[in-house]
Amino acid sequence: MIELHQHLADADPGLQKIFQAIQQASLRVAQETGRAGLGADIYGAKGSENIQGEEQQKLDVYADNLFTDAFRKSGVIAGMASEEVDNALQFDESLDGRYVIMIDPLDGSSNIDVNVAIGTIFAIYERVSPVGQPLTPEDFLQAGSKQVASGYVSYSVSTQLVFSVGAGVHIFTLDPSSQEYMLIQENVTIPEDGKVYSINEVNFDDFNAPLQRFVQYCRDKRNEKGKRKYTGRYIGSLVADFHRNLLKGGIYVYPATVEAPNGKLRLLYEGNPMAFLITQAGGKATDGVQNILDIVPTELHQRCPLYIGSPVMMDEVMKP
Numbered sequence: 001m002i003e004l005h006q007h008l009a010d011a012d013p014g015l016q017k018i019f020q021a022i023q024q025a026s027l028r029v030a031q032e033t034g035r036a037g038l039g040a041d042i043y044g045a046k047g048s049e050n051i052q053g054e055e056q057q058k059l060d061v062y063a064d065n066l067f068t069d070a071f072r073k074s075g076v077i078a079g080m081a082s083e084e085v086d087n088a089l090q091f092d093e094s095l096d097g098r099y100v101i102m103i104d105p106l107d108g109s110s111n112i113d114v115n116v117a118i119g120t121i122f123a124i125y126e127r128v129s130p131v132g133q134p135l136t137p138e139d140f141l142q143a144g145s146k147q148v149a150s151g152y153v154s155y156s157v158s159t160q161l162v163f164s165v166g167a168g169v170h171i172f173t174l175d176p177s178s179q180e181y182m183l184i185q186e187n188v189t190i191p192e193d194g195k196v197y198s199i200n201e202v203n204f205d206d207f208n209a210p211l212q213r214f215v216q217y218c219r220d221k222r223n224e225k226g227k228r229k230y231t232g233r234y235i236g237s238l239v240a241d242f243h244r245n246l247l248k249g250g251i252y253v254y255p256a257t258v259e260a261p262n263g264k265l266r267l268l269y270e271g272n273p274m275a276f277l278i279t280q281a282g283g284k285a286t287d288g289v290q291n292i293l294d295i296v297p298t299e300l301h302q303r304c305p306l307y308i309g310s311p312v313m314m315d316e317v318m319k320p
């Protein structure tokens with residue numbers, strides 16, 4: 001079995017330190033999420049809202065504090081942007097750091113209290129402003145194609161770290177006894193086609209015509225034996241739906257809706273990192289019109305529709 005640090009031995013030393021920080025913080029989050037309702041009072045709503053106006057869960061804020069502290073101490077990250085914090089954060093003591101990181105510390109956190117999988121999603125870039133100087137907005141508003149690494153931690157049946165540094169997608173499982181991430185799958189590729197579509201169909205009437213056609217196509221399609229080809233699976237946790245589709249094939253769509261005219265998911269720390277991963281795994285990701293990775297962000301927390309998954313299903317959903 002190969003440990004995370006051995007797998008990253010040839011990566012840039014700065015990236016190695018970032019992944020050490022991710023390992024360190026995610027172990028603590030895994031410990032807390034694994035103690036649902038026991039002891040520490042970190043479950044339930046915090047009684048505050050994030051910039052999205054979404055009710056923050058106590059574990060959201062707890063996870064954000066853990067990752068922020070770990071990134072600050074890494075010494076190689078000049079600053080970060082988090083779903084839980086209105087503005088980007090600059091680490092004054094690490095302005096000679098080459099990297100910036102964007103993170104959703106705990107996506108799907110409304111699922112915490114019902115014991116459903118949740119996840120941390122991150123995107124890593126090299127800063128564009130001069131090393132040693134204060135960060136600029138442009139350091140964070142880079143197209144997803146500029147990512148040097150991205151990944152997620154899935155806190156589920158097991159805790160798994162899935163990431164790419166631009167050389168394939170690899171999956172590590174946390175070994176509870178050693179508290180080390182151990183490699184279980186290397187160079188993961190998404191199946192060309194799949195049987196699963198993940199979308200919240202309550203919004204069907206909001207979908208544009210091409211998406212309504214696609215959903216109806218999935219509902220109607222049968223194989224030569226007359227059996228349904230597709231089934232719906234929507235967990236309500238992006239990391240969980242994405243991970244299943246990555247391994248088994250499928251598509252996840254969170255489109256524009258009446259309530260979320262630009263989609264619900266955020267470009268910088270949900271759409272882009274997942275798009276980087278799926279591209280590395282041979283899949284596709286769009287906003288319903290263009291490759292997500294080509295979008296040049298204008299705002300830190302901007303939202304984007306997200307269509308992501310197996311190439312055959314993506315080609316079908318993208319038909320006009």
Ligand code: P6P
Nearest residue numbers: 107108109200236237238239264
């Ligand atoms: P809805 C969780 O809040 C999340 O950001 C994703 O993890 C998930 O896929 C989606 O929103 C669920 O949103 O509107 O379908 O409940």
